[in-house]
Amino acid sequence: SAPKAHSPAGQPTKDILLERQKEYRMAALKAKQAGDIDQAKMHIKASKGFDAAVEALEKGQPVDMSSIPPPLSQVTHPAPQKAITSPSAPDSGSGPAQPQTVLEALEQRMAKYKEAFTQAKASGDERKARMHDRIAKQYQAAIRAHKADRPINFDELPAPPGRFFCSQKEDDLGEAAAAATAPHKNLCQMGLNLVIFSSAQQQLEFLEGRKKQYMKAALQAKQKNDLEHAKTLLRAAKSLDPMIEAARSGKTVDVPSPPGDEDKDFILVHHSDVQISEKAEEVYTQLTKLLKEQYEKCVTYSKQFTHMGNVAETTKFENMAEQCKKSLEILKLAQNRGLQPPKHYFEERTYRTVRIFPELSSTDMVVFIVRGMNLPAPSGVATNDLDAYVKFDFPYPSTDQPQKHKTSVIKNTNNPGYNQSFKLNINRNHRGFRRVIQSKGLKLEVLHKGGFLRSDKPIGTALLKLEKLETESEVREIVELMDGRKATGGRLEVRVRLREPLGGQDHQTVTERWLVLEEPQVNDLLNVFIWKY
Incomplete structure (x- = not known):
């Protein structure tokens, strides 16, 4: 007999099954978005094949491995079909011909946005010109991808206002609407049927008919005691009301797909067909x-x-x-x-x-030398000839064995940006380390780099107190640069960071x-x- 679900031999875990089921569902969604309805249905049906296996595992029963779809990476299927809503139908005798392919539709849209760019540029509206130019370039990239047979995310492409609407079926549109879609058969075969309404009244009648379809489907679901599905369909019917009101006022709206496909559970939300200002x-x-x-x-x-x-x-x-x-x-x-x-x-x-700071271990302390500000130049050196660097000695594990570091030299400026970090080794619980933190701090020295046969010249020293590390995981200060007891006017930005404070957790109320x-x-x-x- 088959091994139990908890056995490691041959039986998947519940998490594995749920993750694999999720992969199929996501693949179905992507296929639907790409217009490949058949592929989407196949993935949805495959995802449902995991339900029985998951239920068996929850009950501690063996799983029939032959009933589980393989990982999606092992499933081969044809490339997803492409679908795009084409621009609106031109008036007779004017405008471009109706596109017969996805490429033509993309090129027409790109041309439309390029024309809008030129018009905005000519009228001096630079902002609108930049917007249209950006969208035109999006279409240009999509055209290159299409020619290279690479997938295109059509949802990423802004759509110019138009009078087309998407429907899953042609047979419920009437002869006039079906005839209007005739020039678009190539696009329709890719999974998208186009309906062009000749009047606002025709659009309104269509929407009202679609609402009746949802109401009828909800009633049928209720009669079958499928109350959850009935509620979903009823909500979808009611959500058409704002669209119907918009259509009554003459606005263009998108047409929802009809109910009836058991593999699809739709949520309806409303869309107004206007360009963004x-x-x-x-x-x-x-x-x-x-x-x-x-x-x-x-x-x-x-x-x-x-x-x-x-x-x-x-x-x-x-x-x-x-x-x-x-x-x-x-x-x-x-x-x-x-x-x-x-x-x-x-x-x-x-x-x-x-x-x-989880990237640090408990034995790490990091010193960041961020930048120097208004550093004074030593005698004989011009401000814009200052080649400054920072060095520091951290007196741990002892004064005789300090940890020493220095930055690189930043040339020809008295406002050098260093942005360098140095990792020191510490023992948080060592008495000597705690004494350095509480009383000595971090002493820094700034120097000007000498040239050939010239020694480095001191610019000033600074002290960063570290006692805040008892309660905080980071100390960040801009410290004064001193010449003995005299302030030089220069400053250093320095940070010191621990994984967490020495005294416990660094709680903050934000x-x-x-x-x-x-x-x-x-x-x-x-x-x-x-x-x-």
Whole structure:
């Protein structure tokens, strides 16, 4: 008989199965985004093959290995099909011909943005010109990738406003709409059907019909006692209401795919087909910058608590990092689809952190010589001829055996930037080391490098007190450069860092303004179907 799930021989662990299942689901999502619906369905069905195996492992039962799909890396499948929504249909007798291939669609869009760049340049609108030029270059890169048969992420390409809409089926569009898609058969065969509405009324009727489809599908799911699926379909139907209202006011909206495919579980969110203004571009840039900073901060705190073994705090900051990552993805998707920035606000968040430098061991102390500022030149040397370097002796393990280091020479300036670090060996619990920290500190000397047959000339000395290392993991100071007891006017920026303070953990209470996107409003803004797992 097959070995038990806990046996190491031949049986995978639950974590392995869940990770492999996740790979299939992500592959399905990527295939769908690339327009390869058949490949996406295949991956979804394969992902469902893991459910029984996971359930068996949870019950301690043997797993039928033949029922488990192999790792995705061992599965060979054809290259994903490409799909792109082409620009809007030109009026008869004007504009470019309808694209018959993805390459033609890309080239037409690039030409459109190049034309917009030229117009903005001629009108003196430099900001708009730069924006259109940047987008044109994006399309240029996409064209090169397409010709080289490399994959293209079409979601990354901004779409000019148009009158096309995507649908999964042609047979529910009517003869007029189906006829309008006829020039685009090559694109349709790549997984994208295009519907061109001749009037706002036709668009409104189509949306209302799509809502009825969802309501009918929800009723059928309820009759089959599949209440969760019925609720999902009902929510999708209700989420069409803002789109219908927008269509009634004459606005262009995207058409959702019809319900009915059991392999897909759609969440509907709304999209307004308008280009982003220059002001909105600035808002997007600032929001992205702030969210990235928040994400990196959360990751840093999470790693610090991980090294301390604090699971609760690690999990808290991991969740905060994940939320920032999700907000970044929403922001990127909204910007790529030409939407106005989602509503957002700032809230005050107070949390406790513990400062630790996990890259250091308990026997490390690092001295950073950052820079010198307004260093005085010794007699006979011009300020712009100053060739200064810094040296220090750390009197540990003893005064007779200090650890000595010096920076490189920075020539021809009295404001040298060193940015050099030196690692010292210490024993945190040694009485002699604690005495140096508490009473002696770090003595530094700045000198001008002499030339041939000329000795180095002293510029001044500085003392960095280190007693703060008892309660803090880093001391960072700008210290005065002295000539005996006389201040020279020059200064040194120096940092000294331990893994953690000598007296225990470096607890800090931080209060910050935290950027938050309004989730409900985001869900109303974006008009795209995504798979929910």
